[in-house]
Amino acid sequence: MGHWVVRYQRLAGSGPIIDRINEVIDAEARGQVSTYDASASKTTDWTLDIDGVLGFRPVTVSALFTGxxxxxxxxxxxxxxxxxxxxxxxxxxxxxxxxxxxKQEGLNRLSEATREILPQTYAPPSRTGVWQFGSEIAPVDANYRYWIPTDGGIELHFADWQFGRGQSWITVPWERVRDLIAPEFQAII
Known part of the structure; x- marks a missing residue:
């Protein structure tokens, strides 16, 4: 009862490194479909429309799938x-x-930064008082699983419903985590 489409970019060329990266990108594209196809409505028509784009930084390439x-x-x-x-x-x-x-200190920093940055990026609730965060901001992998490196820092993408409806994302500046980046990845900054 459904129709899906995934448009995404891959690295050009071939070779051991390019092939390894493209295999994982292909698997992520298939995984996006598998995630929603298996649990899709069995009684009404549905659509799944996803785009995947590549981003390039010193020593990294990232794939961001949204839909x-x-x-x-x-x-x-x-x-x-x-x-x-x-x-x-x-x-x-x-x-x-x-x-x-x-890792845990890194997740702690991401959690602290999210607590500060999110209310500045997205309007806080209309009721007065301090934003109340619960488990959705806890310093655990599940809350910070979607990220890409950018010029400005670590761009965190949050799942729909993690902080309400729709897609939300923030950027944690590199300065907030620079001292925790492993020496072999300092060039990512």
């Missing part, structure tokens, strides 16, 4: 997001485990 799953049911459409970040020198995936010299 919409939609059907004629309440609380739709649902925004999708997925990311992958690679070391262009080796083709390995870069994660918090190898980007930060201390």
């Amino acid at each position: 919409l799953y939609d059907t004629d049911l309440p609380n739709m459409p649902f925004h999708t997001v997925g990311t992958r970040v690679f070391d262009t020198r080796s083709g390995i995936l870069i994660s918090w485990d190898n980007l930060f010299v201390n």
Whole structure:
């Protein structure tokens, strides 16, 4: 009952590193479809429309997948997001485990920065008082799984419903995490 399309970029050429990166990008594109196709509506028509773009930084290439799953049911459409970040020198995936010299301290910094930056980027609730954050800001992998490196810093993408409806993202400046970046990845800055 559904129709899906995923348009995405891959690295040009071939070779061990390029092929390794493209294999993971292809797997992410298939994974985007598998995630929504398996749980899609069985009673109403649905669509899944996703775009994947590459971003390039010193020593990295990143893939950002964003899109919409939609059907004629309440609380739709649902925004999708997925990311992958690679070391262009080796083709390995870069994660918090190898980007930060201390993963937990890195997640703590991302959590602290999110607590400060998010209310400045997106309007706080209309009621007065301080924004209340719960588990959605906890310094755990699941809350910070979607990211890409940019000129300005680590661009964090949040899943639909993590902080309300729609797609949201913030950029944590490199200065906030520079001292935690592993020596082999300092060039990412």
